[in-house]
Amino acid sequence: MNLREKYGIPNNAIITIAGTVGVGKSTMTQALADALQFRTSFENVDQNPYLDLFYEDFEKWSFHLQIYFLAERFKEQKRMFEYGGGFVQDRSIYEDTGIFAKMHQEKGTMNPVDYETYTNLFEAMVMTPYFPHPDLLIYLEGPLDGILSRIQERGRHMEQQTPISYWEEMHARYDKWINSFNACPILRLDINDYDLLKNPQEVETIVERIGHFFEQTAFLRK
Ligand SMILES: Nc1ncnc2c1ncn2[C@@H]1O[C@H](COP(=O)(O)OP(=O)(O)O)[C@@H](O)[C@H]1O
């Protein structure tokens, strides 16, 4: 019996992993997908044509980047539902607007007209009764200093060059955002409570918690 069956997680579940840059979403996505024998949906950072340009000049490239991410995530959303679920997704579509676009608009690095065009498009595509939301959003959280070390160690040049104030602002916004998030159920995990790199077997404790969540909410899916 695999861990998914052991803890009663439906084989058509869609689990999305949310949290600030460097917190460990991709690591968690892969570990959970392996444990549950689910497919993965990753952000493709290396092939994103706007990401490096964006970090060099936020004002110039914010709109292009948000439209690109929206299209990519929407395609991924469609793929997950076409397969009939059974996915772990690295970052939710909700963070694009709730964190990134909002932050850049409020900081003056996304033009207000572009922001409005973007949010109108986002709402027309996502905030409709026809848009299927994930069954569970796993929110990863932890102290900023540890997350900054992870960003440095991972070594994406453009992120290493970005002032710490950018990551501080994002970290604080994530805190507020998750406290009012209600598009789907949430499971919060503190990154200091597990270490999937040193102790990969700890994924079972997380799968067990996911299992409890599905057990408690089974009646909603009937
Ligand atoms: N428990 C951990 N301890 C130390 N480093 C970690 C841990 N989990 C992930 N990392 C490292 O931190 C960096 C960021 O993790 P990643 O999963 O890519 O984050 P995200 O997808 O949220 O940006 C990667 O280099 C990863 O190997």
Ligand SMILES: Nc1ncnc2c1ncn2[C@H]1C[C@H](O)[C@@H](COP(=O)(O)O)O1
């Ligand atoms: N919607 C976004 N706007 C701006 N930047 C974004 C957005 N989504 C992701 N990013 C950036 C942040 C990181 O530099 C990379 C990948 O994110 P990660 O949290 O490491 O998966 O893309």
